[in-house]
Amino acid sequence: MSAEKTAAEIVQAYDGRPIRVMEVCGTHTHAIFEHGIRNMLPDNIQLISGPGCPVCVTETGFIDEAVWLALEKNVTITTFGDLVRIPGTEMSLAGARAKGAKIRIVYSPLDAVNYASEHPETNVVFLSVGFETTVPAACLAVKRAMELGIRNFSLLTANKTMDRAYRVLKGSADAFLYPGHVSAVTGMKIYEELKNEGISGVVCGFTAGEILTALAMIVKKIGSGEPFAENAYTRVVTEEGMPIGRKLIEEIMEPCEAAWRGIGVIEGSGLKLREKYAACDARLVYDMPEIQGRPNPACRCGDVLMGRIKPYECPLFGKVCTTEHPVGACMVSSEGTCSAYYKYNI
Amino acid sequence: MCVGLPAKVVQMKNGTAIVDATGARREISTELLEDVEPGDYVMVHAGIAIAKITADDQTETQELMQGLMS
Amino acid sequence: MDEFITLAHGSGGRKTSELIGSMFKKYFENDYLTADDAAVLPAPTGKIAMSTDGFIVSPYEFPGGNVGKLSICGTVNDLACMGAKPLYLTCAFVIEEGFPVNKLEEIVAAMAKTAREAGICIVAGDTKVAGKGQVDGLFITTTGVGQIVEGVETSGAFARPGDKIIVTGDVGRHGTTILLARDEYGIEANVTSDCAPLWGTVESMIGVTKDLHVIRDATRGGVGTVLYEIAEESRVGIRLERSAIPVQPAVSGVCGMLGLEPLYLACEGRLVIFAPADKADELVSVLRKGKYSADAAVIGEVTEDMPGRVRVRTAIGSETLLPPPGGELLPRIC
Missing domain, CATH: 3.90.650.10 (PurM-like C-terminal domain)
Incomplete structure (x- = not known):
């Protein structure tokens, strides 16, 4: 019998107390739907989707800042595709584009540097969102821009790290599916620390077999009542992770407080450019005033992100907030929990 | 939170590599990993290699499950 | 022939005739394509299908084709989906001032070749030239008529459980x-x-x-x-x-x-x-x-x-x- 099938059988045979497993990574949310894994689980295993989609936890004010740069300062915004449709207080970047803003979708922050280098007459800002996985690429972009003396490139940062978020989320779930690609950078040490604080989880990959294996591990371990930290994504995630990448982050960025949409401010959970790299900090370069976003007060993205409610329990879900006309970020991002629930009609 | 794609390194030059994912090729940075060579598999995210990997998730699953069952 | 399309090519004067003669007439030639105001065509028996579509693609040429080939395939395929054998097609061009004439020729040649393969006659056409920046390169609109094969009746509403x-x-x-x-x-x-x-x-x-x-x-x-x-x-x-x-x-x-x-x-x-x-x-x-x-x-x-x-x-x-x-x-x- 295939290992994948064995894993599925272990998960399906689980007859212990009801458990809640939180996948914190948006790509997991996506993969779990795509592989139809939720339908395979017994009733006593509940999968809840946590705040691991960088787009979903990005505050309305960040979009407002980007719109301000694009429309007031006439900069060319370079961004990952998902951010384009996120509603700001007045408009999304797609809305700004319709008003003449220059918005360019890129695959990599390094492409944004190249674009800046090829268009010296254009001021280019990269919208730097993302967790530990994505931060090294953004830092590399800053390093390259500095080395090549490219002066028309800067970052608007909203980067975040996950370790403190787990501590805030403690109690929301019995075990976490830890994000595979974040773990590729961080390594396993942080999960040992979390284990010592009573937080359990398994590092999980993205194929159907990998997700089922991680769930099987949780099912096997949870009975003992002891906290655990396991790696079910060994072909990618090593003990030490990516030391060169972490060193680069350390050199270029420093921790700061960060506002998570719906969750609030988590001390030390954000990353911003160090003073030495002020020339690449869009907020400083363009002398940006403080911009406070005003999200729709009825939007309950925060409760959805914390696993407190299911998307359909939000009063806006499916009525005024749809994938065609999203109100909250969780509906916009294709990784967003609401979007996934809406599209798959669960 | 992070879409990653396993890809094979086909060419290396000063910290950049051309990688191939079933026929789709792109230049990426391998600066943050040590000892990447043509023929290696890497996990690619946002234009950089974030880990050297083995391409075969079947073997991984098998080994993990064997460990779990023993 | 000029190197680039100018507004004069769309003015209806000598340049327009020159373009029609050296390009559209040359490539599209068939019995029904004349200099008259409308094509005169034998009426098919039974039911006909008719469809129209506008084609804008950036870039206008790509591996495997160009906007010209696309403009024929799109309309021919729409007819084919209704079980209709493609018969006649008209095309209208809106060309941006400054468009390279040799590229236009490639596009027109691709249209002619594809139409021939599909068995459809290009029976009428129109050319307009728009000022620089008013269109992105070249827009083509095609309209086609086909004869529905007797006994074939397709519709998006006809899918049945078990199909x-x-x-x-x-x-x-x-x-x-x-x-x-x-x-x-x-x-x-x-x-x-x-x-x-x-x-x-x-x-x-x-x-x-x-x-x-x-x-x-x-x-x-x-x-x-x-x-x-x-x-x-x-x-x-x-x-x-x-x-x-x-x-x-x-x-x-x-x-x-x-x-x-x-x-x-x-x-x-x-x-x-x-x-x-x-x-x-x-x-x-x-x-x-x-x-x-x-x-x-x-x-x-x-x-x-x-x-x-x-x-x-x-x-x-x-x-x-x-x-x-x-x-x-x-x-x-x-």
């Missing part, structure tokens, strides 16, 4: 080709557009059976959009088999990098057919002998339950829903 769903080849090629041709993401792959005129393909199926319930060409929204349209119009459910959907590996690779679903990438030479289950195997085997349908496959079936929904059986045997079509296709990276 098998056939796609005539691998999906997402045209969309991928255009995405790569725009070179916005630094990705290279050996992918060519599937753009092709498909009357021959439909004719070969009619040879097997006239009882074809739905034929639709998957264009802009890809095969996924067509499936949701049919599920809605026929009020039926659809169940796909993920492993049966043909996708070229390079297309999968590009989609993997950008987080895109190949079922939602455009095709320009693929039909989705809903046919009675007992005819499906024969249809596929005939299609596989065809020039543009060598990779035809049954990808799923129609169900009575879950009307309006498209389900997918995954590789691990579980079931999930195909996400319904969204708006603009945006690469998903983080």
